[in-house]
Amino acid sequence: MNDGIDGVVRIFDTTLRDGEQAPGINLNTAEKLQIARQLAQLKVDVIEAGFPAASPGDLEAVKAIASEVKGSVVAGLARTRKGDIDAAWEAVRSAEHPRIHVFIATSDIHMEHKLKMSRQQVLDEVRNAVAYAKGFTDDVEFSAEDASRSDPAFLIQVFKVAAECGATTLNIPDTVGYAIPQEFAAFVKEIIDGVGTPPGVIWSVHCHNDLGLAVANSLAAVQSGVRQVEGTINGLGERAGNASLEEVIMALKTRKDRFGLSTNIDTTKLYSVSRLVSRLTGVAVPPNKAVVGDNAFSHEAGIHQHGILCNRATYEIMKPEDVGAPGTRLVLGKHSGHHAFRQRLEELGYSLSEEELRKAFAVFKELCDRKEVVTDGDLEALVVDEILGKTANHDYELRHFEVHVGSRGATATVTLWDGEQERYDAATGNGPINAAYSAIRRITGLSPELVSFRLQAVSEHSDALGEAVVVLKDGESTAQGRGASTDVIEASIKAYVNALNRLRHRAAQKEVVVR
Secondary structure, three states, X not given: OOOOOOOEOEEEEOOOOOHHHOOOOOOOHHHHHHHHHHHHHOOOOEEEEEOHHHOHHHHHHHHHHHHHOOOOEEEEEEEOOHHHHHHHHHHHOOOOOEEEEEEEEOOHHHHHHHHOOOHHHHHHHHHHHHHHHHOOOOOEEEEEEOHHHOOHHHHHHHHHHHHHOOOOXXXXXXXXXXXXXXXXXXXXXXXXXXXXXXXOOEEEEEEEOOOOOHHHHHHHHHHOOOOEEEEEHHHOOOOOOEOEHHHHHHHHHHOHHHHOOEOOOOHHHHHHHHHHHHHHHOOOOOOOOOOOOOOOOOOOOHHXXXXXXXXXXXXXXXXXXXXXXXXXXXXXOOXXXXXXXXXXXXXXXXXXXXXXXXXXXXXXXXXXXXXXXXOHHHHHHHHHXXXXXXXXXXXXXXXXXXXXXXXXXXXXXXXXEOOOOEEEEEEEEOOHHHHHHHHHHHHHOOOOEEEEEEEEEOOOOOOOOEEXXXXXXXXXXXXXXXXXXXOHHHHHHHHHHHHHHHHHHHHHHOOOOOO
């Protein structure tokens, strides 16, 4: 890892923490490990793996990532409470490079209405928390939540205290996406000049996208001396999301003439990581998304096509291969072998264990009997639904279903395995999916609210897998489920069952969502 302060901008990825806080996203440990593995291959400097104090499940996921991922720093987020810091250390202590990331709000509006604390109380919290975290590890990051709306003089005080107590990274967040680039650049410079840069300390920035300026503000901060940028793959996160790391990274690379800086990132992995995150979170990447969208390197207008044929640089400031955008695709079918199957999954950004690969290959062969060609979309849906989407052996699993549809409605009979025995029931509804969902509710005795339902083909082929994404809500908990099949009704039932299982796990863990 190159930690040069002057010439290198460190990339801090918070997809697994801030990104997962986006409504409707809840990743299980297997899915988080998939993303973390690919972030490490991307050569991200820091992976913020989660908020360990939020729930036992989050702590265990961070611990699993810390134990397995090598090369990158693995960070756990913590409020200034000792219990949070203890949980963060418990989660990251086995990491090759562990970090505790401590935060507290510093704006007057947050201190008055959320924290109910005075400025002196906040300063005391910072002093005690950073010193306490420093007792566990030398790598401690401190963040001043809502820094962009904080009084600069007080913020300088706060950061000085954090640095004196041993913080090695000082983070200036634009938590609510309020800043404007030119204004933010001046603000960041004022803070850095006021605090100075103690030996061994790196300044960081964490921008949200409420006004669509997260990337612009991050780059403005870099020009003011920041040498760590925090963000997420595809810009996921609370509300309108975070700075899109792929955009920050390629802006620094493409406009090195302007910034004179580099990153440690292997940019050829950006496209595959983007697709992986999109598939596992269920949040689609818009086709016009910068750097990784399907249209980022597409040209339809005649004059553009003519220019590209003459010289690609006429309309492309980046090369598709620079970000790993697809070129020639390997076509898989029933005659394909285990090696080709593994290779294509790796190219798509998936890293499976031998056991997971064996199960996936068996399902792939079954799918080949129903389809002439298995597309990349089919493969990804297969892996996510049949391998990574599973939660535990005692969860509900679809065994069989039948539907009968007529002009007056539909009837569905569903059979589920509950970990010990098969259970079945039937119900009617205004359509086959509605009837099937009613039958599942009768079997399980659970009646969560259906928040959203989405069904789409995973490729343009007529025999493509249908992928369903369902979001269920029970009280304050929400969970997203996915299902894929050549039969859209089966896909819809699988998605509902998957979401139901995730809700049950959340309830069992008594998860506390901390905003």
